[in-house]
Amino acid sequence: MELLGDLGLGFATALSPYNLLYCFIGVLLGTAVGVLPGLGPVATIAMLLPITFGLPPVSALIMLAGIYYGAQYGGSTTAILINLPGESSSVVTAIDGYQMAKQGRAGPALATAALGSFFAGTVATFLLVLAAPPLAEVALKFGPAEYFSLMVLGLVASVALASGSLLKAFTMIVLGLLLGLVGSDVETGTQRFTFDMPELADGLNFVALSMGVFGLGEILRNLEHEHSRSVMVKHVSGLMLSKADFKRIIGPVLRGTGLGSVLGILPGGGAMLASFAAYTMEKKISPNRAQFGKGAIEGVAAPESANNAGAQTSFIPMLTLGIPSNPVMALMIGAMIIQGITPGPNVVTDEPELFWGMIVSMWIGNLMLVLLNLPLIGLWVRMLTIPYHLLFPAIIAFCCIGAFSVNNSVFDVFIMAVFGVVGYTLIKLDFEPAPLLLGFVLGPMLEENLRRAMLLSRGSPMVFITHPLSLGLLLVAAALLLIVVLPSVRSKREEAFSE
């Protein structure tokens, strides 16, 4: 019954005209950046973070969340129509989606992506409603020792689940951790790696760093090869699915939703991992597996459901524990802090309007996205024809304004520029930058909780083992680490990601 009351509050908040507007702006922007290759939700949210100062917290978070899951919809459009993933989580969608488009079945492919996403979004939102409050209840009992162990698990998991080389993922995490050390020591105030620059006393600016690595870095790389983005399908027709198509996608959508929901919760998980895993699984078990790679509708349905489900459930650890499972969630936490809200288990009880309003808005946003994406597909197609030489300077200008406005500091703009070069170098060397950002965010939290736990236990490291929850988390982390380094698993893993 209480749940109904809470949901009522959520609907009342999310349906206020003001919040509906921001939800709409969010999903619209999200779709746009999803459609445009070279600009992802991380860079967009980082750019918009400073302007959310002026908004009420609920509206700000509703809008930012909309950008994230909106991008999952938009990304598939580009993937299907021009064989170029608009967003990293749509990489696998391009394989079969583009083949379908070539065979003149772009309409059904787009419809499958949108409907699968909507179904997955609905289920995952419902999961969020059910799981988050009890989890927050448990999280209230979390002390520094438990938080520390949880973050160890998070970092191990993000290495294990990262695509590509294990060593490279590990390197990125460590680099991120080191960057996170810049600034004042929490306990003693000692300056670390600040080179006597007071601007660095509070550490590297998170917004500047993420915009540099994800925004500028991506743009630099895209400038290298201006793709000829010929849109082969100018007019998309036949958005309705046939009965046979419908039958074929039910199974993949359900499985994708389930897998995506689980993988979204895991630290280091989220939309991208979910889509890869769902595609791989479907390829193994589908009765039509022979068609995969040649335009199988299942190859669109499964990853598209999975990435949207993963995008939604990755809010669970963020909202209940205050721990980000991916860079987007790290930015959301930043947005909360800007608004004066302490992320953590207290959000559910202290800010019920924010919590429930945001969850309900996700469902409403998903509904808006179906409407935005199917009838308006022509508009998005046309957007793809905006030339890069107009788009990129505009984005860079926005990045500079965004980085400057956080602290009204030119220093942060330089930081962003430096990390733009760093980001570009990493991409060139085939290093995935996401673990770096995760390490950067989790590193200081990890250190803080480690030292706090040791302080409270009067210097005894046994505290991590004597607390049952902490012990459990550490054991899971150890097991995961062991599994990943086992030779047989390692080769399987590489095989899975290379597909």
Place this chain on the structure above:
Amino acid sequence: MRRLTLIAAALALFSGTAAAQSDYPTRPITVIVPFTAGGPTDTVARLVAEPMTRALGQQVIIENVGGAGGTLGARRVATADPDGYTLLLHHIGQATSASLYRKLSYSPAKDFAGIGLITDVPMTIISRADFPATSIKELIETIKTKKQDITLANAGVGAVSHLCGMLLQSALGVQVTTVPYKGTGPAMTDILGSQVDILCDQTTNTTGHIGTGKVKAFAVTTKERLKTLPNLPTMDESGVKGFEVVAWHGLYAPKGTPKPIVDKLAAALQGALKDEKVIARLADLGAEPVSQEAATPAALDKYLADEIAKWKPVIESAGVYAD
């Protein structure tokens, strides 16, 4: 002839500045808040900016220049032109930064001309709900006997809660285990979750939780009892003579700002502190505007000097520095 021109030029220049002073302000005034938007200091600044805008006839703009415990924003004002168009609104950190930072590139004592005090935010001493002590006397007893087994949270080096904790330890003559957090929010979360024992923080952050009984409140840190929390004794009446910590806020101009301009700003500030809306909003934060006599340049200059002198030995004996 040449000399005459020079004199004429000098005269013209002089009358020019005189005119500029009596016309002041002729363009918008920037008040630098050395913390991010949305925080308590920013709230105070935005509150007084509105009535001051009306009184001065020019827009008073708030610019947030956060970082390094407020010293980045303060430095910008210390080195700004002393023309009355760049001001600083800072809290108690203006006084404590003089001792907390050894490598400060400006002097909080010498580089500013005070305009006036704005408000005092009182603080409360609270503990986790299941802490055994029931009164401030018992709390002090417990701290004195259990010493290092007592954990005292604070919101990070230089935060008001950190200052209050240092003063408490030096007043009681004991060392407890200090547990720093990044901000009051996480520290409060751990008090609510019974991970740490005690916290001394601003009423802005604690009053709500005291009301719902989720934390235990023992005393206030002001000289007199508060209207909002009348049951809480002061530290002074509980046997810790002279114990007083308030998160006070002041408005400053760079040193060398002409006196007429400073006086004009002080008058506008005094007017703002009489504004009904300002009083009501400050009350929501558990604070009150200072008296009209305190909202003057002389009062702030003296108070700043007193506070610098008060905190210097406390910080030095604790041996904690922010750089």
